[in-house]
Amino acid sequence: xxxxxxxxxxxxxxxxxxxxxxxxLNLPYAYYKGGGIGVGLTLQCVSHxxxxxxxxxxxxxxxxxxxxxxxxxxxxxxxx
Numbered sequence: 001x002x003x004x005x006x007x008x009x010x011x012x013x014x015x016x017x018x019x020x021x022x023x024x025l026n027l028p029y030a031y032y033k034g035g036g037i038g039v040g041l042t043l044q045c046v047s048h049x050x051x052x053x054x055x056x057x058x059x060x061x062x063x064x065x066x067x068x069x070x071x072x073x074x075x076x077x078x079x080x
Contacts, residue, residue, distance in 0.1 A: 006014070031040045 031037055034040060
């Protein structure tokens, strides 16, 4: 039996490629509706700054909590 047509993974690739391409074509309109390039760049800069500032704080607080928990397990308090 000879199957003529597109395989399922080729069809998925075509649909995903079309959806992504359509999204990229809509970016200029989305920036226009959102207030322009200045508003978009400002929003990107603020969110990037928050990410760069908050990620190390969260990282070091988790590391400190883990170290404190490890030290608390190994310290024995002597009661008199």
